[in-house]
Amino acid sequence: MKEVRVRFAPSPTGYLHIGGLRTALYDFLFARNQSGKAVLRIEDTDQNREVKGATESLIATLHNLGIDFDEGPETGGEYGPYIQSQRLDLYRQHALELINKGHAYYCFCSTATLSQMREEQQAEGEFVKYDRRCLKLSKEEVNARLNAGEPHVIRLKMPDNYRFAFDDEVRGHVQMDSSQSDDQVLIKSDGFPTYHLAATVDDHYMQISHVIRGEEWLSSTPKHIWLYECLGWEAPKWVHLPLILNTDRSKLSKRMHDVSVESYIQKGYLKEALINFVALLGWHPADDRELYSLEELCEAFSLDRVNKAGAVFDLTKLDWMNGQYMRSLPLHTIADRAKQWFPPQWTEDYQRYLKIISAARERSTLLPELTEYARIFFKPAPLNPEDKDFLLAESSQKVLQWYLQQLTGIDADDAEAINTITKAGIKELGIKGKYYYMPLRLALIGQAHGPDLPTIIGILGKDETLIRLGAARH
């Protein structure tokens, strides 16, 4: 069997789209699963849309997520260059070849002419497509206008009355009539190729075995198939992934959702959760398992379990999953990832910082929430009036007084000893439940709810514990 080679081919227009992440991930998983190669190719053929630095940030984001490509602009490889703007000659060469074979032609129509033509077709209720007026130009006239330096494009001549049929790996057999395909522009007037030409040429030379892309490409697949035929190349296998959807079931867009992967990372989502969650949007193994690491996904992934229907991007489940990873990942991993949200002084004492993260991760969904939970250990939360009154009550003061005395002879890290005196206090004072615990928690952290006493005291340390207890006494 032919070696599996797939490519992820984003345009450097600013950020990694959630849909792009899913495609990149499936490319990666499929390649790994099949012991094939995953190629990263930058499709920067639209000079108007290109954003400076986008390529670098795209590569960095993918790398940070652990999705590393075998070949690409930064890693190199034997099929480079992997940036389309560096392969312009190759595209032009094949466009010319198509013209020579009679499969493509020069077109001098201006955008104004074209839009007028389209308006008329629209008004007539016709299928909107190029009317081929430049195909009728004589060779002499074409050459004359070319020599005169007239702006022009090169168009692909689609066949008439042709039935395109192909087998899509997820959709099965798909058929389309050539009458629905426009004479696509192959080379733009600025000399750059369009996606259709560039991708086809590159996929061929990079020996791509499976073209994995979003369903939005399904209807232009006939154009690509035709290009392969005209160029005399063998077409790859087609894999059109279901779309990721907005809540209203339209294609996921930034109008309705945050769609940039970077922004989810900035919000404090963990890459493990993001990857796990996105992997399950459109693919699912046969069993009921929900939690998968990247490695496990590589092991389990297969194209034949990719769904046909689009999947709504549901943050609620992502949040749940993130919480799962907040608790299950190694403590130091969470601690390191959370660091950027913490003031430097809060992490100086690393052992103490770890204790804080350990307590806080149980109660957090996103990374920045850890900082909020940590706050109470550096400065008690300000008491609200009711809590203040509660703390002033006679029984509360008794608890505080007693606890303060008992604690003096105890090690703050000795959880067992703390539990012992805590229980002893209940017996001794005859105060229990919220009347016992609330004053202590209020005095120690300024709020009625939170971690258990040994945890709080262990983090605070003995000195600080005594100070806070003392400060609450009147």
Next chain:
RNA sequence: GACCCCUUCGUCUAUCGGUGAGGACUCAAGAUUUUCAUUCUUGCAAGAGGGGUUCAACUCCCCUAGGGGUCGCCA
């Protein structure tokens, strides 16, 4: 509008002709916990509609409806 794709709980999904249609998220109730969180248990909730084929259809076929995608010198 034309063409193409899609259709199981609110959401992500399992099921590849024979199931009380399963799991997860959400939500509700309960248990655990001094509290919060976690965790556990239970519950609510689905085959778009109509025809076929078959002893048997969520599963195969057809029609209808609904949703989506595409129709750029953007990808």
